[in-house]
Amino acid sequence: MPIVIIGILTIVSLSILLQKQLENNEILAIFAISILAMLVFTILLFNLIISQQVNRLIDRLGQSSVEGDLTQRMELSGNDEISVIAGYIDDFIDRVHTNSCPNY
DSSP states (O other): OHHHHHHHHHHHHHHHHHHHHHHHHHHHHHHHHHHHHHHHHHHHHHHHHHHHHHHHHHHHHHHHHHHTOTTOOOOOOSSSHHHHHHHHHHHHHHHHHHHHOTTO
16 A cells, blocks of 8 residues: 555656646746747847948939939948948048049
8 A cells, every 4th residue: 555655646746747847848938939039029120220221321322323423422320330331432422522523
């Protein structure tokens, strides 16, 4: 009889441990899914922000090159890399404009 009781207690103990392990796995799975969702959201957000700036720069460059207007500037403000590139392009266009039209 004591062996049966020990066997039943062992089965109950293993069942409790298995249930706690499943709860831990569920928590771990929820945590992993949350991290993955935040990562995807962050990537999409950065992609949207960067692509908007790049598209604005491309549009302004396209307008300037089609019209040949050296007085247009990129007018992108900020401290990001795209704004810095736009500033350098503005400086370059200004120097070309000054050298080609010294009386302007």
